Amino acid sequence: SQQGEEDPQALSIQEGENATMNCSYKTSINNLQWYRQNSGRGLVHLILIRSNEREKHSGRLRVTLDTSKKSSSLLITASRAADTASYFCATDRSGYSTLTFGKGTMLLVSP
Amino acid sequence: DTEVTQTPKHLVMGMTNKKSLKCEQHMGHRAMYWYKQKAKKPPELMFVYSYEKLSINESVPSRFSPECPNSSLLNLHLHALQPEDSALYLCASSQPSSRVGSPLHFGNGTRLTVT
Numbered sequence: 088s089q090q091g092e093e094d095p096q097a098l099s100i101q102e103g104e105n106a107t108m109n110c111s112y113k114t115s116i117n118n119l120q121w122y123r124q125n126s127g128r129g130l131v132h133l134i135l136i137r138s139n140e141r142e143k144h145s146g147r148l149r150v151t152l153d154t155s156k157k158s159s160s161l162l163i164t165a166s167r168a169a170d171t172a173s174y175f176c177a178t179d180r181s182g183y184s185t186l187t188f189g190k191g192t193m194l195l196v197s198p
Numbered sequence: 199d200t201e202v203t204q205t206p207k208h209l210v211m212g213m214t215n216k217k218s219l220k221c222e223q224h225m226g227h228r229a230m231y232w233y234k235q236k237a238k239k240p241p242e243l244m245f246v247y248s249y250e251k252l253s254i255n256e257s258v259p260s261r262f263s264p265e266c267p268n269s270s271l272l273n274l275h276l277h278a279l280q281p282e283d284s285a286l287y288l289c290a291s292s293q294p295s296s297r298v299g300s301p302l303h304f305g306n307g308t309r310l311t312v313t
Contacts (some may be wrong), residue, residue, distance in 0.1 A: 118299035129202070129288055129304035130241065137298065156234045175240055179311035183255060184229060184292045186302065 092189055093176055099195045106163045108192040110176030111156075117182035119152055121161050124173045124191075133174075157167070166196045201225055204289050204305035212313055213279060219308045221272040221289030230272040231286040231302065232264060241288055248273060248294065279312045286310075 090117045092111050100106055110119070115156040118137045122130040134150045136159065143150045163170055173193050177186035201222045211217050221230065229248050233241035246254035247266040261283075263275040272289055286309055290302040 101229050120301060122302075122304075127286070127307075127309070129216070129306040130290075132301035132303070135299060135301055163307045183248075184302060185243060185246055187243070190240055191285070 093174070093192045095192060096190070097195070098195045099197065100166055102166060102168055102196055102198050104166055104196075106166050106170070106196070108161045108174050108176075108194070110159045110161070110189050112159075112176075112178045112189070113157065114180065116154070116180055119159050120177045120178045120179065120186065121148075121159075122148060122175045122177060122188075123136055124175065126172075129171045130175065163194075166194075168196050168198050170194060171196050202289055202291055202303050202305035204287075204308050206308060208308070208309045208311075210227065210311045210313060211279065213281070215279075216275070216277045218276065219274040219287055219289075219310075220263060221274075221305055222270055223291040223303070224270055225303065226269075227291035227303070228269055228294040229292045230266060231273070231292075232274055233290065233304075235286040235288055235307070237285075245274075255284040276310075279310075281312050283312055284302075284312045 094109050120135045121133040126131045136150050136152045147164045152159045173191045175191045176189045205220045232244040235241040243256050244258045244304040245264045250266045261278050265273040286307040288307045289305045292302050
């Protein structure tokens with residue numbers, strides 16, 4: 088299965104701390120994307136990183152990709168209570184945006 | 199607010215009912231998707247439309263019937279569903295296929311309960 092596996096499954100931190108989530112996958116990819124989902128709502132795209140890229144930044148988000156290890160990480164710096172959500176990695180094998188989502192990490196940021 | 203609008207937000211239907219889920223986007227995207235998400239699980243791809251043509255059907259049972267009447271609208275027709283079909287149904291859209299990948303824009307979903 089192409090499905091990514093995130094770890095940890097759940098993460099609880101205090102506001103101001105950094106949160107790191109990891110994603111592993113099994114086959115070659117064209118790109119990898121990270122999404123956030125607040126409870127019961129749709130997913131929001133965070134970052135897309137292509138297979139020839141190693142690191143990408145967007146505001147407080149930093150994503151790395153290691154294709155040799157088939158893994159990616161999402162770092163959220165200086166977390167806020169509003170960052171509380173589930174975070175999913177999604178792999179795109181072909182580049183045609185047919186995504187396969189990982190199991191997700193539930194992040195809880197306490198004030 | 200999301201730029202992909204799904205209606206209704208909630209739907210309760212019996213196993214003999216016929217209902218439809220609707221999705222609309224005005225971002226000029228030419229690829230549209232249906233995903234199904236069970237509680238505490240990741241979204242699972244059901245269908246992909248590209249330029250109003252069905253390009254992917256992930257072996258979805260025929261009681262789910264998608265339709266793309268035009269480039270802005272996507273429907274999912276439901277008939278003779280089972281209680282295990284209860285889930286959050288998510289619609290998404292993206293730029294046309296480009297072989298370099300595009301982010302998906304999701305609606306907030308329709309919470310479906312089959313009784």
